[in-house]
Amino acid sequence: MTDHQDGPVKSITDLARIAGVSVSTVSRALTSKGALNKDTRRRIQELAAHHGFQLNVAAQNLRLGRTGAIAVLLPLGHERGQHLSDPFFMAMLGFLADELTERGYDLLLSRVLPAGDDWLDNFIRAGRVDGVIIIGQSDQGAVLDRTAEHYNPLVIWGAHAPRNRYLTVGTDNEEGGRLAARHLLERGRGRLAFFGNVAVPEFAARYEGFLDALPIGARDRVELVHAHVTPEASHRVAADYFAAGHRPDGIFAASDVTAMSVIAAAAEQDIRVPDQLSVVGFDDVPLAQLSNPPLTTVRQDIQRGAALLVDLLCKRLSGERPESIQIAPEIVRRESS
Template sequence: MGSVPSSVRSISDLALIAGVSVSTVSRALTGKGTLNQATRDRIRAIASEHGFRLNVAAQNLRLGRTGAIGVLLPLGNQRGQALSDPFFSTMLGHIAEALTERGYDLLLSRVVPERDMWLDDFIRSGRTDGIIMIGQSDQHAVLDRAARHHRAIVVWGAHDPGNAYTTVGSDNHAGGVLAARHLLQRGCRRLAYFGHGDTPEFAARRAGFLSALPEDIRRDTTVVASSVAPEASHIAAHDYFAAGNRPDGVFAASDVGAISVIGAAGEFDIVTPHDMAVIGFDDILLARLCHPPLTTIRQDVEGGACMLVDLLLRRMEGADTQSIQFTPQLIVRETA
């Protein structure tokens, strides 16, 4: 066994002093990998005592890693969606916390696809060790192609057994069914659905909602194409009510859309829930804070964010993973 060094200049020196392997020191100082907490604390204390700080950049360079995970928001058919969107900012916050706990930095990119190779180009740039995609937009074919030759991709969104990529998301169809049944139980019969139909998640919510309606009600239910962007969704709702439509029940495919519907309805003296019951989807913070508080379909955003990070890191280590689908929950508040 080598002699204990009088000063600590490298990770090897620290390993000798601590009486452990170099890899154990690396795990202790980076926070990555499995390690007994007492051992981790002892090694960090020794490093602090000797004024040693790990050069993570140099270590990543030696290992061929960047130490960063890319979080991408593809905006194929929703180009008006901003990074400040309440759902996205909530999801991003939870992902950032989970990545920090695992010792990774986050590289955020809002992508407006101009060509089919945009994801392949990002992967070849070598800027990140893995990719978390928030939503699929209309980029299913792009994601599928990239995932067939690049393991380190996971996607938040609707599950499709034919996907080559691993997804984490809610059972959107079941969420739509929950919304329909609740409106029917309240006695609502003149119904409307607000949401964009070109994304897999919104399409599944709409399909679930319509499938749970009796034939006569489904036949008369209005489907309103509405963006996820607040301004655009408010305009769509305003135009709908300005045309004289007066539903007694509305299911919006997002909480932002539902809040826009309530606001636009108020401009025509339609009071929620007295004149019109409204249900949203997501259960973002605004759903609890708006007036009246929004009845909504909750999806586990925090749990989903942690699962995205966990599955991605497992795939980066070579493990095979299965897509995960959470069961949504009806949260009854004052709007329905």
């Protein structure tokens, strides 16, 4: 390798002069961020290796007012016992990590138990990240609205509502509920129950869609069973429900975790699924296929959702003003119904 180097390469400017390109091009080549011709990227990386030059990314980010990190926050205002090990969270976080890595960002993860109305503003003021992705609105809609008024790089995974001031990516939860209801009706089920915490906006929308697809006379007969989303809590609620003598022939659960807990509790009471009871979940997490029996569920495309969250956040970071996106759900028929 030959070049016209007259002295040691001490800075990115020196390397840019040797390579005959701009400083920003060298930065993109050495950080693997941004669009760049593959041959150009390789040539600059080889030059840097030849001269023993390493880019101080932290110093560069400091100069540019960037951190190189994106926060993924999980506010648990309504379900404080929920953990990151939840199958839905695990799936979503894996896809988000992949997408952010592709964009050259680090992921800063935090499980938040809101103790006041200023938790999000306090986090942002700390200056640790370039943008924020929030998984689930929980009961924090007012907080999100207020922060969105003054902080642009913020995207939320959750149900879209016209009143929201913040940007969302999420599944059409009402349509998901309608799909579940139609499926149970097709299976000839008429004694129905819904398991879920309707204080959660997404779960409330699933419940409303479920009722909407039922015949008018059947809506008032649906049992609403308040169930938390953790496996232990939802299993306890289902076990007590069946032990009290309740015998629906169709259950729609607000999440796959709750649905699988219902199936386990039913088995303990010798209620055969699906012969005596059809169960439908929501999410289609990887564990749904391994349930016994495999779980019929309303699938939301978590992988596509993660890609859209990152894409919309990057657009916000570049000054664009994208609109919220709603993803269509689909019913996945398995043996539990």
